[in-house]
Amino acid sequence: DAGVTQSPTHLIKTRxxxxxxxxxxxxGHDTVSWYQQALGQGPQFIFQYYEEEERQRGNFPxxxxxxxxxxxxxxxxxxxxxxxxSALYLCASSPTAPDRHYxxxxxxxxxxxxxxx
Amino acid sequence: SxxxxxxxxxxxxxxxxxxxxxxxxxxxxxxxxxxxxxxGEGLIFLMMLQKGGEEKSHEKITxxxxxxxxxxxxxxxxxxxxxxxxxxxxxxxxxxxxxxGKGTTLSVSS
Numbered sequence: 001d002a003g004v005t006q007s008p009t010h011l012i013k014t015r016x017x018x019x020x021x022x023x024x025x026x027x028g029h030d031t032v033s034w035y036q037q038a039l040g041q042g043p044q045f046i047f048q049y050y051e052e053e054e055r056q057r058g059n060f061p062x063x064x065x066x067x068x069x070x071x072x073x074x075x076x077x078x079x080x081x082x083x084x085x086s087a088l089y090l091c092a093s094s095p096t097a098p099d100r101h102y103x104x105x106x107x108x109x110x111x112x113x114x115x116x117x
Numbered sequence: 118s119x120x121x122x123x124x125x126x127x128x129x130x131x132x133x134x135x136x137x138x139x140x141x142x143x144x145x146x147x148x149x150x151x152x153x154x155x156x157g158e159g160l161i162f163l164m165m166l167q168k169g170g171e172e173k174s175h176e177k178i179t180x181x182x183x184x185x186x187x188x189x190x191x192x193x194x195x196x197x198x199x200x201x202x203x204x205x206x207x208x209x210x211x212x213x214x215x216x217x218g219k220g221t222t223l224s225v226s227s
Contacts, residue, residue: 003158041227042121042205043160056214090159094217101150103137103167103209108160 002027004093004109009061013081021076021112028034030054032074033106034066035090043090049074050096078114086116119144121206123217129224135194138221140206142187149182149189150207150215160205163201193223201225 005024013019025032030049035043045058049068068074072093078085094106120143130136140149148167152160162175171182177194193200203222207215 006159022157036216040219042207042219043215045210045214045216048214056210058214088157092160103165105165106150106215107162108152110159111157113157 003105004091006091006109006112008043009110010113010115012014012117015081015083015116017081018077019081019085019114021078021089021091021114023074023076023091023093023109025064025072025074025091026107029095029107031094031096032068032072033092033094034074034076035092036060036085037088037090037111039087046076065106073085081116083116086114088113119208119216121208121216122208123204123218123221125221126219127222127224129226130196132197132225132227133195135192136196136223137193138191138223140191140218141187142208144187146182146184146187146189146208149180150209151180151189151191152165152205152207154203154205154220156203158160163204184227196223196225198225198227 003067007022033048034046037043047057048055052068063079065077068087091109092106094104122141124139151163166182172181182189199221203220205220207217
């Protein structure tokens with residue numbers, strides 16, 4: 001089992017550009033969440049996808065958007081990049097929770113280091 | 118909104134010594150996740166606590182959830198250099214959407 005895989009591992013973009021990050025969940029997991037981690041901080045929740053729809057969203061602008069495919073893999077898109085978007089972007093996958101009060105294990109990928117110059 | 122505060126922010130311990138990291142929530146904890154992170158890398162799942170008073174152990178790491186105190190503690194027995202890293206606690210908001218503390222950086226000197 002490859003676990004959660006993310007690509008690319010590193011990326012350098014220029015301000016104003018757009019970027020797409022990719023995530024393949026752990027086998028058997030159908031829920032994918034994305035997080036942004038700035039240097040020296042804990043990860044910040046961006047959004048979560050389940051059944052190809054955005055189920056929850058954190059406090060991030062509309063420049064951050066996502067998609068989930070039928071095979072449960074997911075993409076994170078960021079438009080009009082700002083210097084402040086430079087961070088480690090983490091993807092986490094988990095199996096379906098029966099309801100919002102049931103918590104399941106969440107496994108993270110190795111992350112994509114995005115640098116905006 | 119809920120906030121998690123971790124203490125200490127960093128610590129250095131001698132190999133073989135025990136240590137404890139705390140995670141305190143501003144609101145009631147309905148569950149708590151512990152992760153370990155090597156600098157610049159992904160998060161490694163350690164354990165998940167779901168009930169007040171629950172205690173789990175994995176190898177030399179034990180975590181407890183004190184619901185009344187809105188706190189969780191992570192205890193490492195007989196620390197080793199392999200325990201070095203950043204320890205993060207995360208609390209579920211709904212399902213597995215987590216909020217995290219800022220982390221505790223552990224260094225183990227041999």
